[in-house]
Amino acid sequence: MDMLKYKAMFLTEAQEHLQKMGSLLxxxxxxxxxRSGIDALFRxxxxxxxxxxxxxxLQTAELSHHLExxxxxxxxxxxxxxxxxxxxxAGVDLIELLLADIDAGREERNVQSFCTGVNPIDxxxxxxxxGSQPVGExxxxxxxxxxxxxxxxxxxxxxxxxxxxxxxxxxxxxxPTEEQILRGGNSRQLVVLVQSRLAVNEIRSCxxxxxxxxxxxxxxxxxxxxxSSAGAGATVRVGTDLLDRFISLTxxxxxxxxxxxxxxxxxxxxLLRDGLGRLGRLVKxxxxxxxxxxxxxxxxxxxxxxxxxxxxARKSNKEIRFELEGGGIxxxxxxxxxxxxxxxxxxxxxxxxxxxxxxxxxxxxWRQRDQVMLQVADNGRGMDPAMLRQSAVxxxxxxxAQAESMRDYDVLQLVCLPGFSTASELTETSGRGVGMDxxxxxxxxxxxxxxxxxxxxxxxxxxxxxxxxxxxxxVLRINVDAKQVALPITRVLQTIEVERGQIQTSGKxxxxxxxxxxxxxxxxxxxxxxxxxxxxxxxxxxxxxxxxRKIGLVVDGFAGQSEVFVQGLPSPIxxxxxxxxxxxxxxxxxxFILDIQGLLERKR
Amino acid sequence: MPQxxxxxDDALFMxxxxxxxxxxxxxxxxxxxxxxxxxxxxxxxxxxxxxxxxxxxxxRSGIDALQDxxxxxxxxxxxxxSALGQESMVMEAIHNGAKDFIVKPFQQEQVLEIVSRIFG
Numbered sequence: 001m002d003m004l005k006y007k008a009m010f011l012t013e014a015q016e017h018l019q020k021m022g023s024l025l026x027x028x029x030x031x032x033x034x035r036s037g038i039d040a041l042f043r044x045x046x047x048x049x050x051x052x053x054x055x056x057x058l059q060t061a062e063l064s065h066h067l068e069x070x071x072x073x074x075x076x077x078x079x080x081x082x083x084x085x086x087x088x089x090a091g092v093d094l095i096e097l098l099l100a101d102i103d104a105g106r107e108e109r110n111v112q113s114f115c116t117g118v119n120p121i122d123x124x125x126x127x128x129x130x131g132s133q134p135v136g137e138x139x140x141x142x143x144x145x146x147x148x149x150x151x152x153x154x155x156x157x158x159x160x161x162x163x164x165x166x167x168x169x170x171x172x173x174x175x176p177t178e179e180q181i182l183r184g185g186n187s188r189q190l191v192v193l194v195q196s197r198l199a200v201n202e203i204r205s206c207x208x209x210x211x212x213x214x215x216x217x218x219x220x221x222x223x224x225x226x227x228s229s230a231g232a233g234a235t236v237r238v239g240t241d242l243l244d245r246f247i248s249l250t251x252x253x254x255x256x257x258x259x260x261x262x263x264x265x266x267x268x269x270x271l272l273r274d275g276l277g278r279l280g281r282l283v284k285x286x287x288x289x290x291x292x293x294x295x296x297x298x299x300x301x302x303x304x305x306x307x308x309x310x311x312x313a314r315k316s317n318k319e320i321r322f323e324l325e326g327g328g329i330x331x332x333x334x335x336x337x338x339x340x341x342x343x344x345x346x347x348x349x350x351x352x353x354x355x356x357x358x359x360x361x362x363x364x365x366w367r368q369r370d371q372v373m374l375q376v377a378d379n380g381r382g383m384d385p386a387m388l389r390q391s392a393v394x395x396x397x398x399x400x401a402q403a404e405s406m407r408d409y410d411v412l413q414l415v416c417l418p419g420f421s422t423a424s425e426l427t428e429t430s431g432r433g434v435g436m437d438x439x440x441x442x443x444x445x446x447x448x449x450x451x452x453x454x455x456x457x458x459x460x461x462x463x464x465x466x467x468x469x470x471x472x473x474x475v476l477r478i479n480v481d482a483k484q485v486a487l488p489i490t491r492v493l494q495t496i497e498v499e500r501g502q503i504q505t506s507g508k509x510x511x512x513x514x515x516x517x518x519x520x521x522x523x524x525x526x527x528x529x530x531x532x533x534x535x536x537x538x539x540x541x542x543x544x545x546x547x548x549r550k551i552g553l554v555v556d557g558f559a560g561q562s563e564v565f566v567q568g569l570p571s572p573i574x575x576x577x578x579x580x581x582x583x584x585x586x587x588x589x590x591x592f593i594l595d596i597q598g599l600l601e602r603k604r
Numbered sequence: 605m606p607q608x609x610x611x612x613d614d615a616l617f618m619x620x621x622x623x624x625x626x627x628x629x630x631x632x633x634x635x636x637x638x639x640x641x642x643x644x645x646x647x648x649x650x651x652x653x654x655x656x657x658x659x660x661x662x663x664r665s666g667i668d669a670l671q672d673x674x675x676x677x678x679x680x681x682x683x684x685x686s687a688l689g690q691e692s693m694v695m696e697a698i699h700n701g702a703k704d705f706i707v708k709p710f711q712q713e714q715v716l717e718i719v720s721r722i723f724g
Contacts (some may be wrong), residue, residue: 152707154685156694160704164721182695211717 010055011103012237015042018099021077021092022307025192026342030086031312033079038362042071047093059108060098066115067091089307090114104140113511137219138197140172140437145207146215147188154188155181157212161190168203169196236333238293249286256282265547269381283568291332298365298374299327301340305347309361312351319358320351329373335446335466339374342439346376346462349436354378354460370467370474371448371490377461383454385411392417412452413548415438444597445580447473447488448546465490475583475593477559481530484559486583486593493543500537512552523554527599546597553596577601606632607723610650612643612669613658613685618708622656622685625712629719640664644672647680654719655682657702659693668698674701681722685710 021044028037049064054526067088074080080088094114143165147154159181173193181187196203204218256279263271271283306322313320331339343363350361355378355437364375385408392398392414398406443450447467454460467473467490473488476495496514503512503521510521521541525532541552564583573579578599582592609631611622623633635648637643639661647655655673659666666684671681684697684705694705704718 152688153691153694153705156691156698156705159695159698163698182699184692184695210721211714 006055007102009059010051011099013016014048014051014060014095014099017048017304017604018092018095020044022089023303025085025088025092026306026310026322028080029082032081035075035080038071038075038078038080039307042068042075057098057102057108059111060095060102060116063091063095063098063111066111106140122200134483138195140168140193141169141198141200142191142193142204142217142219143168143203143207144191144217144219145213147212148214149188151212154186155184158187158190161210161213162192164193165194168198168206169194236293242289245289246286249282249289253279253282253286269475292332295330295353295405296333296336297328297330298336298372299324301336301343302327302363305343305363308344308380309347309351309529312348316351318351318355320355321360322347323360323362324364325362329365329367329372331466338442339464339466342442342464343374343376345436345439348461349491350376350378350380354380354382356381359459368465372466374466375460375461377523379459382456383412383415383452383455384456388412388414404602408455409452410548412454413450416450416548444595447490447580449490474561474563475591476526476542476561477591479556479559480524480528481556484589484591485524486564486591487542487544488580488593489561491544491596493545496543496552497538498541498542498552500535503539512541514550514552517550519543519552521552521554522600525554525556527596544596546600564593565589607654608632608634608650608652608658609654610635610637610643610646610652611656612637612640612646612661613621613656614638614661615658618658619651621710622715625710625715628712629716640669640672643669644676647673648676651677653681653723655680656685656690656706657682657697658685659690659697660687667693667700670697670702671700683718683722685699 021041024037024041024044028034028041031037036286038395045064045068049061049068052058052060052064070088070228074084091114094111098108098111145161147157151157158176159178162171162178162181165171171192171194175191176187200218200220201585204216207213207216207218210216256275260272260275260279263269265273275483302324306324309320309322347361347363355361359378359380362375362377364373364377366373388411389398389403389406392411393400393403397414399416416436416439418435440450443464443466449465451465452461453463466486474489476489476492477484477486498512498521504518505508505511506518511518512521513519521539523532540555540556540557542555543550543552545551562585566581566583569576569579571580578595578601580593580595580598582590584590607630609626611619611626611633613619613622619636619638623636625631633656634652635646637646641662641664642656643655643666657666657670661669664672670682670684673682682702684694684702685708686694686705687708693701698705703722706715706718
């Protein structure tokens with residue numbers, strides 16, 4: 001029996017049950033007499049117990065059995081106390097650690113003390129807290145360090161350090177390896193995986209004393225595994241009706257092939273044409289169905305949020321309700337994967353800065369034509385554009401003149417500038433380096449847009465507009481100097497032709513009037529370092545938004561819209577800023593998809 | 605009881621410098637050698653806790669002397685002294701059993717830090 005294959009399935013399913021338990025516990029905490037909630041919890045714990053027992057994961061089975069027993073008692077009583085909820089949540093966290101043990105191939109940690117009720121919360125705090133693992137227990141730790149630029153003979157230094165790291169434990173893996181260091185190289189970085197009995201803090205403080213080391217990080221990589229195994233795994237669950245459609249499509253393709261073969265054999269061009277037309281439709285259908293396999297409900301990334309809000313609210317002594325609407329809406333898994341961290345950050349921000357003492361945070365998802373909207377809203381004090389203006393001028397991010405002429409909408413977007421984090425943003429909950437700039441970048445990388453709307457007393461709303469799928473997008477094809485390039489339609493506000501007479505100059509900048517606004521004209525030829533021809537009677541302009549401001553991009557002409565399959569660019573082209581992918585047109589031409597913001601940033 | 609060190613370098617002023625560094629840190633400089641052959645001889649006689657070994661020396665190089673000493677005593681603690689640009693030789697030495705290295709011109713803190721890492 002191939003236990004490995006079943007292990008992956010077990011882990012995915014167990015994670016789903018755990019997430020469900022977490023959500024249910026938060027619900028029941030808000031409504032302790034919720035009988036059906038307690039029943040559901042019992043069933044989830046029962047499922048995990050069964051699965052773990054059949055796979056031979058005894059500690060996991062024992063812990064789930066313990067939780068199941070307690071839940072049985074509670075469902076008979078019809079209610080569950082607050083301490084019991086805390087104990088259950090601690091149990092769920094411990095099962096998560098056990099799953100991480102199983103995933104990493106380690107022996108499951110012992111759960112005896114938790115089940116016998118001996119200081120369960122303290123024990124958990126010990127296990128879960130970084131750097132304070134019980135001494136003597138071996139664990140895998142990842143040490144990353146960087147040498148100062150001024151260190152001479154860095155390779156030799158790394159070699160010595162690699163050897164010295166063996167005093168911490170057994171080196172399982174190092175990057176670069178000793179052989180690589182010996183062969184020479186300019187690396188000043190070293191990442192080592194060590195099996196050690198020492199605590200994270202001990203190792204870190206020892207290495208921090210090395211004057212050659214400018215930066216050192218020691219982490220227990222299993223925390224990363226636990227976090228990343230929630231959500232998109234390496235396997236996908238596909239509905240059987242979808243599979244049936246694949247089978248019938250395959251059947252039709254086979255029939256189609258015979259039709260094309262005989263048409264070609266009889267030189268029946270009419271029949272061939274029909275056959276090819278049919279083939280085109282079948283391929284399009286197949287492609288669409290395959291993409292459906294990648295679609296997952298938004299629930300899969302939002303599932304952890306109710307628990308997160310509850311824990312954060314507890315920590316900061318706030319009363320916060322979390323509502324989720326539209327969790328069933330589906331998005332491509334690649335998009336969902338990218339959204340996990342940004343959503344967590346937005347929700348954390350809402351807890352930290354949006355809500356003062358009590359309030360509601362709502363995550364709403366809905367479809368709008370071929371886009372999906374995700375909104376994180378809070379009904380707290382609301383960001384104040386006036387204060388943001390002041391703050392931005394103080395930080396030197398904008399000039400006082402700009403502050404005065406900017407609209408509130410653009411002022412709010414300023415929080416996405418990298419330099420913007422205020423002191424209060426560096427709280428423990430908002431830490432980890434995912435700032436608003438990273439959120440915005442993640443959204444735009446997916447071809448989406450981030451809208452921010454807020455006013456004092458009216459709360460704050462962050463809205464993410466996302467395309468349904470990353471794989472196929474609609475683009476606007478543009479002619480520029482005998483080449484064709486493309487822009488994702490989601491980035492195009494409007495295409496217009498501007499007469500020469502409508503163009504004015506404001507200082508050195510050419511501008512034109514659009515919807516009662518004056519927008520700067522930017523030449524795509526200039527950005528791409530192409531020769532600029534004489535001014536024509538009228539120019540083709542694409543109105544788009546970069547860095548939060550609308551601009552008019554001057555192009556040679558429009559070549560139409562197409563739905564294209566975006567391909568990632570191969571190395572090293574993928575490192576060029578300003579290109580977000582490429583596509584091959586039906587006629588074989590290669591068209592690059594431009595990221596105008598990236599191009600303009602390069603020019604700076 | 606103070607730790608005992610053997611200083612090996614063909615330049616007299618270098619040996620003086622290292623002697624001063626170690627003495628002021630409480631070490632006992634039990635011997636000095638000016639080439640690889642002398643180094644092995646002195647090691648055999650003195651059995652110090654630590655040897656500082658210059659890499660480039662006449663008659664017998666620091667790397668060869670290192671290997672001689674380790675053949676004699678596999679627990680010997682040898683720290684190589686290199687000049688700038690000798691990285692590959694340093695690496696060869698470490699690969700062959702040197703515990704660490706210091707780079708000329710020597711700074712007292714640098715030398716003492718390296719030594720304290722080995723001797724706790």
